[in-house]
Amino acid sequence: MSDETPICSAKGCRTAAVWVLAWNNPKIHTPERRKTWLACEEHREHLSQFLGVRGFLKDVVLLTEWQEQEQRG
Numbered sequence: 872m873s874d875e876t877p878i879c880s881a882k883g884c885r886t887a888a889v890w891v892l893a894w895n896n897p898k899i900h901t902p903e904r905r906k907t908w909l910a911c912e913e914h915r916e917h918l919s920q921f922l923g924v925r926g927f928l929k930d931v932v933l934l935t936e937w938q939e940q941e942q943r944g
């Protein structure tokens with residue numbers, strides 16, 4: 872693993888991330904804005920629920936797919 876390996880955003884977790892959770896808080900972000908959290912396989916559901924109950928969660932995609940999308944623009 873290199874220093875550039877994305878790490879899960881869950882508190883205290885040092886596992887490599889597999890998922891990207893794209894979210895938006897309508898109270899502080901414009902509608903097209905996307906904040907992202909990274910999640911390992913274990914924490915994807917926990918983090919998704921945290922955002923989901925607040926109505927913030929927009930998308931959950933594989934990190935590899937997210938990176939491809941970013942490269943395509």
Ligand SMILES: [Zn+2]
Pocket residue numbers: 879880881884885886910911912913914
């Ligand atoms: Zn994790």
